[in-house]
Structures are given as C-alpha cells and as structure tokens.
Amino acid sequence: MSGLKLFNTRSGVTEVAPQLAEVEADVQDLVEAHMETMLGVRFLASEYSTGPVHGGRIDSLGIDENGAPVIVEYKRATDPGVINQGLFYMSWLMDHRTEFQALVRERLGATAASQVLWSAPRLICVAGDFTRYDLHAVREHRHSIDLVRYRFFGNDHFGVETVATAVGRMSAPRVGRRRGTAKAQRAASADGAMTELHAALDEALLGLGEDITKVENRTYHAYQRLRNFACLCPPQKTKLLVYLKVDPKATDLVPGFTRDVTGLGHHGTGDLEVQVRTERDLERAQELFRLSYAAA
Numbered sequence: 001m002s003g004l005k006l007f008n009t010r011s012g013v014t015e016v017a018p019q020l021a022e023v024e025a026d027v028q029d030l031v032e033a034h035m036e037t038m039l040g041v042r043f044l045a046s047e048y049s050t051g052p053v054h055g056g057r058i059d060s061l062g063i064d065e066n067g068a069p070v071i072v073e074y075k076r077a078t079d080p081g082v083i084n085q086g087l088f089y090m091s092w093l094m095d096h097r098t099e100f101q102a103l104v105r106e107r108l109g110a111t112a113a114s115q116v117l118w119s120a121p122r123l124i125c126v127a128g129d130f131t132r133y134d135l136h137a138v139r140e141h142r143h144s145i146d147l148v149r150y151r152f153f154g155n156d157h158f159g160v161e162t163v164a165t166a167v168g169r170m171s172a173p174r175v176g177r178r179r180g181t182a183k184a185q186r187a188a189s190a191d192g193a194m195t196e197l198h199a200a201l202d203e204a205l206l207g208l209g210e211d212i213t214k215v216e217n218r219t220y221h222a223y224q225r226l227r228n229f230a231c232l233c234p235p236q237k238t239k240l241l242v243y244l245k246v247d248p249k250a251t252d253l254v255p256g257f258t259r260d261v262t263g264l265g266h267h268g269t270g271d272l273e274v275q276v277r278t279e280r281d282l283e284r285a286q287e288l289f290r291l292s293y294a295a296a
Helices: 024-033 035-039 082-095 097-108 110-114 132-140 182-206 279-284 286-295
Strands: 006-008 014-016 041-049 057-064 069-075 122-127 144-153 157-165 213-216 221-224 228-232 240-244 258-260 272-276
Touching (some): 024 035, 024 041, 035 057, 035 069, 041 097, 057 097, 069 082, 082 097, 082 132, 082 144, 132 144, 182 240, 182 279, 182 286, 240 286, 279 286
Parallel strands (some): 122 144
Antiparallel strands (some): 006 014, 041 057, 144 157, 213 221, 221 228, 228 240, 240 272, 258 272
C-alpha cells in the first residue's frame, strides 16, 4: 500500500507481508462489523435486495456522519466493473428515497430519517486494487466516489488506504453589497471581514490535500476524506467555530481559542472546538487542522 511496509519488532525485525482476503466475504464481514470506525459510516443493511425488477443486491448500505446515503461495494482483488456496478445501485437508490428513509427510520430513528442529505450520496468501493482506468473514471464522474484499497497483515492487522476520490465542491453564494445608514455600513463592513475570514479558513481546510470532499449541510460545512476531519459552522458576529477530530485531552487548551466540547451539544462532528476571530487565530490553528486531517 503506497510502498509502505509493516514490520514486527517484538523479537528482532520481521516483515509482516500484506495479503488479500481468501474470499470477498472476509472483507465485507470485517468492514460491516466496524464500519463507523473504518469508514465513518453507520451500518444499515447487508446484501440489500433492489427487488425483482432491478435484480441486484447492494453489498452494504449505510449513512455517513453528515446524513449522506452511502453504498459500499467490495471486491476481493481487482475488478474493472466495481465502479459501474456501484453507480448502477446508486441510480436505484436515488429512485427509491422513501424506501431508504424507511430503512434509516427503522435502524436509527425518525430524526435521522428526516435529516438524510440527498444532495451528497456516496459510493465507496473497497477492493484489493484498482486499475488506472478506475482512477481516471472516478475523476470524470460527478458523483462522490471513494476507491479504498485494503490489505490484511497477518492475523491481527487490517489496513485501508484511499487511492482516489471524486471531489464535489458546491459554489459559495455571492455576497451582495449593502447600502444604507452609517450604522448599517459599519455592520456590512464587519460582516465583510468575517466573510473574508470564512473564505480564508475554507481555503486552508481544502488546501490540506487533494482527497478532500466538502459537504454542505444545513447547519455546517463538513470537510472529509473517508470521514469528517473538520466541520465549519456559519459565521457568527465576531468568530468562526470549527470542530475537529482531535483529542482535546492531548491538546494544550487555550481559553478563547480551543475548547473541549466532549459530550456537549453542537453542530458538526468532533470534540475539539476551535474559535477563529482573526488571521492570527487561523495561522495558529493550522497544526490542529493538519492533525485532524491526518487522523481522518
């Protein structure tokens, strides 16, 4: 996987050779049992039938932390048809939204079913490897597609690596000019400064890697690889709030800049809140952004 080698150092140094699964079901069973940890997706159903007319079975159905529907397809080794197969099922899914929402309601409750994000459905293909044609095809599609390569390392280790991602970015709304009293103009100036800071923060998060997808939710913007690594809330009057997947207990918290929100209600995902008021705050938040990105 990207030339990375794994060694056991308990008694000397012994390389742990990567291996493919003996059968496809070994990969599917393992990922489904730990889907939220591995992919950031809540598991809904396995081998889901698309009915007698469509005549297929979706390997795994899930929903990610932003509420987007997720189809996961598995292949033991390399299969040039995996993307087309997944897109075939995605077409079925978009035509059967009510059925999917009923499944979400049954598994996760009415609130989760009412918050399904139909603007950003995802396809995740997990396979032993992919062809160069697969890598090219992903970048040509408008759908959100992740190609994930897996390997078993001995009996106790399992690795996954995102090798390609279709990045869909929604354009930001235009900010019109405001005219009026001096008070209104000062308010507009403050809003403009916060809008500029918001744009700079957005650019900083997207600039961390080419494999980042930005998902616009009703209450926040999520920046994700396979999983969210940052959630940016709409600008407040004097600050921006970003939530990161960084352990607050491993961070030197600074009052007015970083806060542990473990167990506290907030929009987006992540237990570390970062408050950005100035360009200086944005600069000193960069290392926290990189830590969260690396962990996603």
